[in-house]
Amino acid sequence: MKVKKIAVIGAGVSGLGAIKCCLEEGLEPVCFEMSNDIGGLWRYKETPESGRPGIYKTLTCNTSKEMTAFSDYPFPDHYPNYLHNSKMMEYIRMYARHFGLMKHIQFLSRVCSVRKRLDFSSSGQWDVVIETDGKQTSYIFDGIMICSGHYTEKNLPLQDFAGIQKFRGRCLHSWEYKHPDDFVGKRVVVIGIGNSGADVAGEISRVAEQVFLSTRRGTWIWNRVWDNGNPMDVTLFTRYNRIVQKFWPTFLINRWAENKLNAKFNHANYGLQPKHRFLSHQATVGDDLANHIITGRVLIKSNVKEFTDTSAIFEDGTEESVDVVLFATGYKFSFPFLEDDPAILDSQRTMFKFVFPPKLEKPTLAFIGIVQPIGATIPTSEMQSRWVVHIFKGLKKLPSEHDMMADIIRKRKELTKIFLESPRHTCRVPYIDYMDEIASELGVKPNLFSLFFWDAKLAKEVFYGPCTPYQYRLQGPGQWSGARNAILTQRDRILKPLRTRVLTPSGSPSSRLFWVKCISTVICLSVPMLFITQLIHQ
Ligand SMILES: Cc1cc2nc3c(=O)[nH]c(=O)nc-3n(C[C@H](O)[C@H](O)[C@H](O)COP(=O)(O)OP(=O)(O)OC[C@H]3O[C@@H](n4cnc5c(N)ncnc54)[C@H](O)[C@@H]3O)c2cc1C
Ligand SMILES: *[C@@H]1O[C@H](CO)[C@@H](O)[C@H](O)[C@H]1NC(C)=O
Numbered sequence: 001m002k003v004k005k006i007a008v009i010g011a012g013v014s015g016l017g018a019i020k021c022c023l024e025e026g027l028e029p030v031c032f033e034m035s036n037d038i039g040g041l042w043r044y045k046e047t048p049e050s051g052r053p054g055i056y057k058t059l060t061c062n063t064s065k066e067m068t069a070f071s072d073y074p075f076p077d078h079y080p081n082y083l084h085n086s087k088m089m090e091y092i093r094m095y096a097r098h099f100g101l102m103k104h105i106q107f108l109s110r111v112c113s114v115r116k117r118l119d120f121s122s123s124g125q126w127d128v129v130i131e132t133d134g135k136q137t138s139y140i141f142d143g144i145m146i147c148s149g150h151y152t153e154k155n156l157p158l159q160d161f162a163g164i165q166k167f168r169g170r171c172l173h174s175w176e177y178k179h180p181d182d183f184v185g186k187r188v189v190v191i192g193i194g195n196s197g198a199d200v201a202g203e204i205s206r207v208a209e210q211v212f213l214s215t216r217r218g219t220w221i222w223n224r225v226w227d228n229g230n231p232m233d234v235t236l237f238t239r240y241n242r243i244v245q246k247f248w249p250t251f252l253i254n255r256w257a258e259n260k261l262n263a264k265f266n267h268a269n270y271g272l273q274p275k276h277r278f279l280s281h282q283a284t285v286g287d288d289l290a291n292h293i294i295t296g297r298v299l300i301k302s303n304v305k306e307f308t309d310t311s312a313i314f315e316d317g318t319e320e321s322v323d324v325v326l327f328a329t330g331y332k333f334s335f336p337f338l339e340d341d342p343a344i345l346d347s348q349r350t351m352f353k354f355v356f357p358p359k360l361e362k363p364t365l366a367f368i369g370i371v372q373p374i375g376a377t378i379p380t381s382e383m384q385s386r387w388v389v390h391i392f393k394g395l396k397k398l399p400s401e402h403d404m405m406a407d408i409i410r411k412r413k414e415l416t417k418i419f420l421e422s423p424r425h426t427c428r429v430p431y432i433d434y435m436d437e438i439a440s441e442l443g444v445k446p447n448l449f450s451l452f453f454w455d456a457k458l459a460k461e462v463f464y465g466p467c468t469p470y471q472y473r474l475q476g477p478g479q480w481s482g483a484r485n486a487i488l489t490q491r492d493r494i495l496k497p498l499r500t501r502v503l504t505p506s507g508s509p510s511s512r513l514f515w516v517k518c519i520s521t522v523i524c525l526s527v528p529m530l531f532i533t534q535l536i537h538q
Contacts, residue, residue, distance in 0.1 A: 003026065003027065003028045004027050004028065004142040004143060004392060004393070005027075005028045005029075005030065005140075005141050005142050005143075006022050006027050006028065006029045006030070006141060006142065006143040006144070006145060006389075006392065007029075007030055007031075007032065007111075007114075007126070007128050007139070007141040007143070007144050007145070008022070008029050008030070008031040008032070008104075008145045008147055009031075009032055009111045009114075009144070009145065009146050009147055009148050009337070010031075010032075010033060010034075010040060010146075010147040010148040010149060011031050011033035011037075011038040011039075011040065011105050011107075011147075012038075012039065012040020012041055012042070012053075012147060012149050012369075013039075013040060013041075013042070013092060013369075013377065013378050013381065014040075014147035014149070014368045014369035014377070014381035014385075015031055015033070015038075015040070015145075015147035015368075016038060016092065016095060016096055016101055017070060017368075017378065017381050017382040017385050018031075018145045018147050018368055018381075018385040018388075019031050019101045019104050019105070020070075020095075020099045020101060020382075020385075021382070021385040021386050021388070021389045022145075022385075022389055023099070023100075023101075023104070024389070024478060025389045025390070025393055026393075027143075027389055027392065027393065029104050029145075030104060030106065030139075030141075031101075031104055031105040031106065032105075032106050032109040032110070032111050032128075032130055033105055033106070033107050033108075033109065034051065034052070034108065034109065034110035034111075035049070035052055035107070035108070036107045036108055037107065038092060038093070038096055038101075038102075038105065039089050039092050039093075040052075040053060040149055041053040041055060041149060041151055042055070042085050042088045042089050042092060043085075043089055044057060044059075044085050044086065044089075046178060048175060048176045048178075051110075051152055052152060053149055053151040053152050053175075054175040054176060054177075055085055056174075056177050056178050056179065056199075056200065056203075057178055057179045058084070058179070058203060059084075059085045059199075060082055060083065060084050060085070061082050061083045061084075061085075061088060062082070062195060062224065062285040063233055063375060063376040063377075064081045064082055064224070064231035064232070064233050064234055064494075065079055065080070065081055065082070065083060065493070066081075066231075066234060066466060066468050066490050066493060066494060067231075067233045067234060067237065067375060067376045067379075067466060067467075067468060067469070068083075068376040068377075068378055068379070069378065069379070069468070069469055069470075070095055070378055070379070070382055070469065071379055071382055071383075071469035071470055071472050071473045071480070071483075072470070072473050072478075072480040072482065072483070073094075073095050073098065073099075074470070074486050074490075074493065075091055075493070076091075077489075077492065077493040077496045077497075078496055078497050079091070079497060080497045081231045081234075081494060081497065081498075082224050082231070106130075106132070108132055108133070109130045109131070109132045110130065110131045110132075111128060111129070111130055111148075111337045112129045112130065112131050112136065112337055113127075113128070113129045113337050113338075113339065114126055114127075114128050114129075114144055114146075114337050114338055114339070114365075115127045115128075115129075115339050116339075116341070117140065120361060120362065121361045121362070123142075123362075124142065124143075124361070124362030124363075124364035125140055125141065125142055125364070126140070126141045126142075126143075126144050126364065126365070127139075127140060128140075128141055128144070142364060142392070143364045143365070143366075143392045144364065144365040144366070145366050145368055145385065145388060146335065146338075146365070146366065146367045146368065147368045147369055147381070148335065148337075149369065150331060150332075150333050150334070150369075150370065151175075151331045152175075152331065152334065153331055153332040153333070153334035154173045154175050154327075154329075154331060154332070155329050155330045155331050155332045156173055156327055156329060157329055161191075161304055161306065161307060162305070162306035162307070163306040163307040163308060164307050164325075166307065166308060166309050167307040167308070167309060167310075167325065168309045168310060169310065169322060169323045169324055169325065170323065170324045170325070171324075171325045171327070172324070172325075172326055172327070173326075173327045173328075173329070174196045174197065174200055174326060174327065174328040174329075175331075177200055177326060180203050180204045180206065180207050180208070181207075183204045183207060183208045183324060184207045184208070185207070185208065185209050186208050186209060186323040186324050187208065187209050187210050187211075187212075187320070187321060187322045187323050187324070188201075188204055188208050188210070188211050188212070188322065188323065188324040188325075188326060189211075189212040189213075189214055189301070189304065189312050189320070189322045189324070189325050189326070190204070190211060190212070190213050190214065190326045190328055191214050191304065191325065191326065191327050191328060191329060192214075192215065192327065192328040192329045192330065193213060193215040193218070193219045193272075193284055193328075194219075194282070194284060194328060194330060195284055195285050195286075196328045196330075197213065197215075197284075197328030198213070198219075198221070198284050198285075198286040198289050199286065200326065200328060201213040201289075201292070201298050201326075201328075202286070202288045202289055202291075202292045202297075202298060204326075205292050205297035205298045206297070208297075210297075210299065210320075211292075211297060211298045211299070212298075212299050212300075212301045212312070212320055212322070213298050213299070213300050213301065214301045214302065214303060214304050214312075214314065215272075215300065215301075215302070215303070216302075216303045217274050217275060217276065217281075218267070218271075218272045218273055218274035218275070219272060219274055219281070219283065219284045220257075220258065220261055220267065220272075220274065220278050220281075220283040220284070221261065221264075221265075221267070221272060221283065221284050221285075221286045221289055221290070222261060222283045222284070222285060222286075223264070223285070223286070223287045224285060224287050225287060229498075230494070231494065232285075233375060233376070233466070234466040234494065235466075237375055237431055237432060237466060237467050238463075238464060238465060238466055238467055239432065239448075239462065239463050239464075239467055240463055240464050242430075242432045242433070242467075250277075250279060250418075251277075253278075253279060254277040254278045254279055257278040257279070258277070258278050261278070264290065265290045265294075270290065270293050270300065271293075271300035271301075272300060276420055279418060280418060280419055280420050281419065281420045282374075282428070301314050301316075301318070301320075302314050302315040302316050303315045307325070310322070312325070333349065333370070342359075343357060343359040343360055344357045344360065344365065345357065349370070349427065350405075350408055351367060351370070351408070352398065352399075352404040352407065352408060353384075353407075353437065353438060353441075354367065354370050354371035354384075354427055354429070355367055355368070355370075355371075355384050355387070355388060356388075356391070356398060356404070358401050358404035358405055358408065359401060363391050363392075363398050364392065366384070366388040366391075366392075368381050368384050368385055368388065369381040369384070370427055371384075371427050371428075371429055371434065372427045372428045372429070373428075373429055373430075373431045373434055373435075374428065374429070374430055374431050375431030375432075376431075376469075378469075379435065379469035379472075380431070380434065380435065382469070383435055383438045383439060383442075383469075383472060384438060386442055386444070386477075386478055387438050387441055387442045390442060390477070395477075396441065396442070415428070415429070431467070432467050435467070435472065439472050442476065442477065443475075443476040443477065444472045444473070444474075444475060444476035444477065444478065444479075445472070445476075446462055446471050446472070446474050446475065447475065448462060448463060451474075455484070457488070458474075458484055458487060458488065461487050461488060461490075462474075462487065465487070465490065465491070466490065468486075468487060468490055470482075470483045470486040470487050470490075471483070471487065474487075
């Protein structure tokens with residue numbers, strides 16, 4: 001059989017994983033990247049470029065390195081647990097170099113259109129038009145992996161803000177925000193309290209005269225740093241916790257989580273208390289927000305009702321003069337290169353496991369990285385790619401359209417039970433469940449039962465430890481001989497970058513405790529003895 005040619009659209013982390021998976025399975029990938037370099041979202045650029053994701057100078061991961069890694073390529077042990085975007089870029093470059101991915105990428109090549117060929121129902125092939133240097137070229141491909149990301153098309157709901165046209169100050173979206181220098185001494189209102197909104201508001205507040213952070217529904221704030229200073233995801237995202245969660249009623253989990261977060265700071269006193277429960281909406285990672293609020297640099301406000309030429313009027317009737325409005329209102333999905341074919345993309349983004357459009361005659365097109373796991377993107381996209389290449393090669397089959405639709409509808413129902421209705425939520429999934437689901441399709445889900453018999457030490461770490469991506473390389477296709485060791489050493493890699501000051505052993509606390517106990521026992525016993533001897537001698 002001839003080698004299948006696969007077009008990979010975009011060279012961000014999803015695209016790089018896709019190229020690697022194609023190579024692993026003997027497919028022939030050609031990756032088209034519209035910019036001149038790899039990395040996608042993680043490559044910081046001083047000026048925003050339309051059609052590309054934009055991040056700010058200080059952006060730092062909200063998922064920790066052990067949970068964020070490619071499944072057969074752990075981060076170096078000395079890397080910090082939460083990486084600055086420049087460190088993330090270093091890792092991405094090392095990955096591309098290590099697996100020889102660069103030679104499969106055509107840079108400065110924008111995919112303009114992806115269309116079914118006339119004989120699609122028999123061949124499953126695609127016509128792909130690429131624009132390079134203003135010239136268009138057409139290619140034929142046997143399969144398409146769409147890895148173009150979804151943080152490029154700004155969501156700017158200006159129609160919801162009366163009077164915004166009159167406002168004479170500066171208006172911008174967080175996509176354009178780079179650093180706080182432009183905001184020195186300014187009065188700034190930040191709209192939206194997602195991860196970006198909270199982060200950017202805090203950063204600007206260090207130099208601004210005053211920052212107002214406006215939120216419609218409030219939010220729960222959680223932290224990168226969890227109990228005992230461990231990374232949050234490492235602590236919470238374990239198989240053990242997932243099972244406990246499944247057996248406990250939702251309201252108890254919500255109560256536990258909310259009490260825990262309120263113990264850090266009371267969300268009601270800080271004006272953040274949402275109406276929704278913890279599990280039903282994305283919580284915001286915001287380690288510093290409480291500090292900015294308690295020092296008065298950030299004031300939490302309700303929704304903006306309207307703007308005048310120089311001020312914002314909030315729903316509670318208060319009015320504040322402002323110089324800048326910063327919309328941290330998120331992004332919209334956008335795939336301008338897909339023809340208006342409802343069989344590929346409908347308004348609800350109906351996709352089997354958020355990857356395959358169920359209505360295509362041939363399963364030769366896949367979306368990678370559309371899903372929004374409550375966890376890290378790299379391992380999720382990579383898992384999808386591993387599955388997709390198996391389908392492309394015909395090693396695995398998709399169910400019938402009818403069965404796929406039934407699965408999609410059932411999943412939707414389950415998710416609407418958990419999450420609030422919101423367009424962003426149509427693709428949100430619990431991390432471990434989703435990974436396991438795809439892993440089962442592929443036959444790489446770790447078999448805990450047999451592990452407990454053959455390798456109890458490993459089984460314990462797989463079950464009680466963080467559900468790190470290496471778990472999905474222990475068995476089945478794509479098995480990696482380093483996976484066991486990567487799992488057993490993950491805790492060392494977490495601690496290594498923290499323990500940068502060598503502590504001289506000054507007697508361990510437990511041995512000190514031992515002496516304290518001995519001495520107090522002697523005192524306790526000797527005092528009554530003395531007393532008794534005194535009595536006898538009298
Ligand atoms: C502020 C912010 C913080 C985040 N933090 C985290 C985090 O800490 N951890 C985490 O796991 N996830 C995080 N995410 C999610 C993030 O989206 C993923 O980590 C990841 O970067 C997505 O990679 P991607 O390859 O899917 O898309 P992107 O990184 O967006 O890459 C897509 C690539 O496709 C190219 N492209 C697009 N259209 C075309 C076209 N028509 N032709 C050719 N090329 C095209 C683009 O130039 C780009 O290089 C964050 C997202 C945001 C917005
Ligand atoms: C990290 O930030 C991105 C972008 O704001 C968000 O989609 C994702 O859910 C966040 N992850 C966690 C674990 O909060």
